[in-house]
Amino acid sequence: MSAPNRDMSFAAVTARKNEIMKASLGIDFMDFIQSPIAFDYERMMRETGYSLEDIARIQAETKVGNTPLFELKNLTEAVRSFAGPGKGATILVKDEAANASGSFKARRASISVYEARRKNYQGVAAATSGNYGAAVASQAAMRGLKCIILQEVFDSRGICQPEIVEKSRACEAYGAEVQRLSVGPELFYQLLMTLETTGFFNASLYTPFGIKGVETLGVEVAEQVRQRFGKDPDAVVITHAGGGNLTGTARGLLAAGCDQTRIVACSVDLGGLHMAADTDFNRKSFTTGHTGFGVPFATWPDRVDVPRNAARSLRYMDEYQLVTQGEVFYVTELLSKREGLERGPAGNISLTAAVTLARQMDRDQIVVVQETEYTGAGKHQNRQLSFARENGIEVRVGDPRENVPGKTIVIPERLEQVRGRVQDMDKLRRSYLKNAVKAYPLDQWNEGDYRFLAADLKQDVAWVQQAVSTIEMN
Amino acid sequence: MTKIAKGTWVEIERVLLKPEERAPNLPEDTRKCPYVLRISGFLQADAEIGADVTIRSLIGHEHTGLLRVVNPSYGHSFGATVPELLTIGLGDKS
Ligand SMILES: Cc1ncc(COP(=O)(O)O)c(C=O)c1O
Numbered sequence: 001m002s003a004p005n006r007d008m009s010f011a012a013v014t015a016r017k018n019e020i021m022k023a024s025l026g027i028d029f030m031d032f033i034q035s036p037i038a039f040d041y042e043r044m045m046r047e048t049g050y051s052l053e054d055i056a057r058i059q060a061e062t063k064v065g066n067t068p069l070f071e072l073k074n075l076t077e078a079v080r081s082f083a084g085p086g087k088g089a090t091i092l093v094k095d096e097a098a099n100a101s102g103s104f105k106a107r108r109a110s111i112s113v114y115e116a117r118r119k120n121y122q123g124v125a126a127a128t129s130g131n132y133g134a135a136v137a138s139q140a141a142m143r144g145l146k147c148i149i150l151q152e153v154f155d156s157r158g159i160c161q162p163e164i165v166e167k168s169r170a171c172e173a174y175g176a177e178v179q180r181l182s183v184g185p186e187l188f189y190q191l192l193m194t195l196e197t198t199g200f201f202n203a204s205l206y207t208p209f210g211i212k213g214v215e216t217l218g219v220e221v222a223e224q225v226r227q228r229f230g231k232d233p234d235a236v237v238i239t240h241a242g243g244g245n246l247t248g249t250a251r252g253l254l255a256a257g258c259d260q261t262r263i264v265a266c267s268v269d270l271g272g273l274h275m276a277a278d279t280d281f282n283r284k285s286f287t288t289g290h291t292g293f294g295v296p297f298a299t300w301p302d303r304v305d306v307p308r309n310a311a312r313s314l315r316y317m318d319e320y321q322l323v324t325q326g327e328v329f330y331v332t333e334l335l336s337k338r339e340g341l342e343r344g345p346a347g348n349i350s351l352t353a354a355v356t357l358a359r360q361m362d363r364d365q366i367v368v369v370q371e372t373e374y375t376g377a378g379k380h381q382n383r384q385l386s387f388a389r390e391n392g393i394e395v396r397v398g399d400p401r402e403n404v405p406g407k408t409i410v411i412p413e414r415l416e417q418v419r420g421r422v423q424d425m426d427k428l429r430r431s432y433l434k435n436a437v438k439a440y441p442l443d444q445w446n447e448g449d450y451r452f453l454a455a456d457l458k459q460d461v462a463w464v465q466q467a468v469s470t471i472e473m474n
Numbered sequence: 475m476t477k478i479a480k481g482t483w484v485e486i487e488r489v490l491l492k493p494e495e496r497a498p499n500l501p502e503d504t505r506k507c508p509y510v511l512r513i514s515g516f517l518q519a520d521a522e523i524g525a526d527v528t529i530r531s532l533i534g535h536e537h538t539g540l541l542r543v544v545n546p547s548y549g550h551s552f553g554a555t556v557p558e559l560l561t562i563g564l565g566d567k568s
Contacts, residue, residue, distance in 0.1 A: 010497055123533065146533040156507040165550040172514070177531035181490075182510040186497050190490060190511070198535070277501040300478060337563030378550035386553030397558050411558055 006196075008114020013192050021306060025120055029307040034121035036440035038452035039308050041315075042111040045251075048208040050111060052255060056216050059110045062142045063100035065216050069224040069368075070095060070172035073329045074338040079358045082416045087363035089234065089348045091354050093369040094221055100142070101170070102374030105134035105135035106133035108244060111209040113139040117200035122146055124203040126193040129153065129164045130241075131346070131373055136203045137174035147176035148200065150190055151263065155183050155281045162387055163345070166378030182421040183278045188305055204305050211248045211310040218219045221368055232258045235357055237350040240265040241293035242321070243301060243313030249370050262276055262318045265418070266353035270405045278388055283406040285325045285384040289346040292322075299428055300435040314432060314457050321353040321420035324403040326395075326411040328352045329381040331418060345384065356420035385409065426467075428435050433468055442468060446462040475522040478544055485514045486529055486539030487548040512545050513537050 005014070024030055025159040050058070059065040072091045080088030099106035116124045122144030126136045133149035140147035149171045154160045160180075171178045180195070181187055193204055204210065218236075225233045236253060238246040243265075250263045270290040273280045284290065298317070301309040328345065331352040336342045349367045358367050377383065385395050388403065394408045400417055403410045412418055436453060454461045477483065490508035514530030515537060527541045 010491060010495060050520050148533065148535075154512070156503075160550075162550045162553070169548045169550070171530060175532055177515075177533045177535060178513065180512040180538055182507065183486050184496065184500065184504055184509050186491060186509050189497070276504055278504040278507055329559070333559055333562035338565075377552055380552050382559055383551065383553035385556040385559070389554075389556075395556065395558065411562075 007316045008193060010186065010189055010442045013189055013196070018307065019194060020192050020196050021202065024200065025204070025306070027207065033308065034452070035449055037436050037445070038449045041312065042454070044308065045212065045310065048212060050209070050212055052215060052219060052252075053446045055212060058114050059107060059213070059216060062139055063109055064106045064110045065294050066153060066220065066268060067098040069093070069097045069221070069228070070302075072339050075355070076358065076390070077139065078334070078338065078415055080363070084357040086363055087359060087361065088363050089358040089365040089367045089370065091358050091367055092225065093234075093351065094371055096347065096371040097374045101131070101134045101138035101174070103131040103135065103216065103344075103347070104217055104245060104371045104373075105131040106138065107207065107213040107272075108132060108248070109139045109203060109213070110374070111208065111213040112136070112201070112203040113143050113145060115209050116145060116203065117143045119201070121199070121201035123148065123198065123200040125150070125191065125198065125200040126203040126205070127187045128205060129167060129274070131167070132205055133167050133176070133353070134170035134174065137171040138178035140176065141174045147171075147174070148174050148179065148198065149195055150179045150181060150187055150194065152183060152187055153180040156278050159282055159283055161287060162378035162383050183276070183281045185276050188229060191305060199219055202305070205242055205244055206304040206306050206309045206311050206336070207246055208310045211244050211251070213248060214244060214248020215252035215255060217370060218254070219256045220248040221249070222253055222256035222258045223461065225366060225368065229366060231366070231370045233261050234361060235262040235264055236370050237264040237266055237321070237354045237357060237367060238370055239289040239349040240313060241269050241288045241290065241348050242297045242311055243294070243302070243344075244311035245312040245371070247311045247316060263316050263436050264353065264357060265294070265313060265317050265320040266350045267291045267320070267322060267336060268325055268328060268349055268419075269403075273406045278302055280404070282387075283393060285388050285393075285409065286328075286345055289349040291322065295428070299431040300438075308430035312456055314429060315455065317425070317459065320423040320425060320428065322355065322423060323349060323352040323418075324400045324410070325401050325405070326403055326409045327418045329385060329409075330382050331355060331413045334415065341372070342375050344373040344379045345381065347372040352418060355418045421456070429459065430467055430471060432457060433464070434471055437468070437471065477520045477522060478517060480517055480520050482517045482565065483514065483545055484517050484527075484541055485512055486527060487512050487542045488504060488537070488539035496514040511539070512542070513539070520522065522531070
């Protein structure tokens with residue numbers, strides 16, 4: 001596709017960001033923005049014009065939603081065998097792999113693609129190296145729209161991360177054009193160019209359409225647990241990368257009235273690896289659900305491809321667990337061998353955290369793992385571990401505490417050794433506030449900014465005032 | 475060199491940004507490399523490997539670049555067996 005005589009340099013295209021976004025989304029974010037920090041989040045979510053009932057109906061048209069909730073009896077028993085007296089909550093899992101395209105991301109794609117169709121766009125485009133690409137491509141196939149997916153696939157040696165090759169395959173299988181790119185944040189630049197030259201709809205992961213699409217997942221969890229157990233789930237554990245999975249699920253749980261349910265985020269710890277570094281690219285055995293996305297997105301959501309991010313996880317999060325790559329691979333094997341379910345990597349991150357939570361929680365309590373994803377060639381733990389070995393990573397059995405991201409993957413010997421580590425929530429919140437000060441000098445903040453930040457951090461205004469005063473001092 | 479026939483499914487490669495044109499603030503190792511696109515489609519005219527060509531993607535969009543691979547396929551697999559995984563979860567059966 002050729003562009004009419006426009007400056008296509010990195011700086012020029014990036015400078016046209018706002019105008020490209022407006023044309024490709026039909027949302028004018030200026031309507032909601034109140035300051036460089038604050039915006040009317042709830043009004044933005046409301047004014048997308050889709051109610052939860054609309055969304056459930058639209059999703060049912062394209063093979064999304066109403067996925068089964070399974071009790072993992074053998075895994076629960078295994079945890080009870082070493083949990084203390086009276087401990088060992090029941091572990092449930094929502095089999096989101098049953099959605100068209102094999103993950104919860106179908107919920108996220110469904111409303112964007114519906115909206116694109118309704119507004120007569122010729123096609124949809126998204127920059128994503130994960131399940132979301134397959135989800136958009138699959139939804140677009142059903143709605144008769146063209147689809148372009150941009151992915152970060154290979155390093156400067158030309159070596160592709162196997163899980164992302166599987167994503168390229170899936171997208172092309174659904175009839176999409178796949179642009180495979182080398183390592184770098186310029187994926188966003190290429191997305192802007194693509195949106196500008198094609199006039200396609202921006203099926204961003206972070207619009208209100210995307211996040212509202214996930215709310216049905218939270219509602220279904222609430223309804224299914226109530227129906228089977230006559231009570232609300234005590235904890236729901238949610239794999240966290242960009243934070244949309246957590247935000248949408250938590251909003252759905254709240255909409256269904258589960259206001260006492262503990263919302264637990266979980267990521268694989270990849271501390272020390274640089275996400276934009278060519279040489280670190282193929283030293284990771286997870287392509288999502290890791291701290292390389294989880295921490296920066298939680299602590300500054302507005303770093304994305306839309307002016308304001310609808311995924312704001314600290315608004316809803318009560319706790320943030322970390323697990324190691326080896327622990328997730330171990331639990332993934334257990335899910336196959338003890339529960340008869342072969343499922344993919346990212347979904348099993350929260351399953352791994354659920355083992356730790358169930359062990360700490362009472363026997364009559366319920367912890368819900370709110371998703372699974374499909375698995376297969378490239379995604380499978382055997383491929384990720386053999387790939388790690390090919391890239392010079394040590395893989396061995398032992399104590400998972402000896403895990404070093406990018407250097408050593410330690411597969412636990414026993415389930416008892418699977419132990420989540422919690423992140424310090426206040427540290428995350430303070431880190432968010434530091435980013436807010438960088439975005440907008442503190443002396444300019446007004447009452448509205450403080451109120452917005454308090455809501456965004458699930459704290460009160462006094463907490464924010466106290467926290468910023470200490471940030472200023474160091 | 476053999477000609478690849480018009481209509482063949484191929485992969486092309488194009489440099490989108492030279493190292494000096496890339497985003498600011500990149501890590502050292504990434505900054506040294508060009509930013510590269512690879513994409514598959516149907517070849518629009520007979521050509522040899524390495525030639526500058528036009529392809530038509532699965533959605534009918536045209537892209538240009540250097541002809542890199544004929545009939546590209548996905549090389550991913552389940553990988554060499556990792557024996558450490560085999561015995562996990564066997565319990566009394568092992
Ligand atoms: C299967 C699966 N689970 C969880 C996540 C994390 O979701 P989010 O990026 O919204 O935090 C992703 C995507 O990155 C995913 O594909």
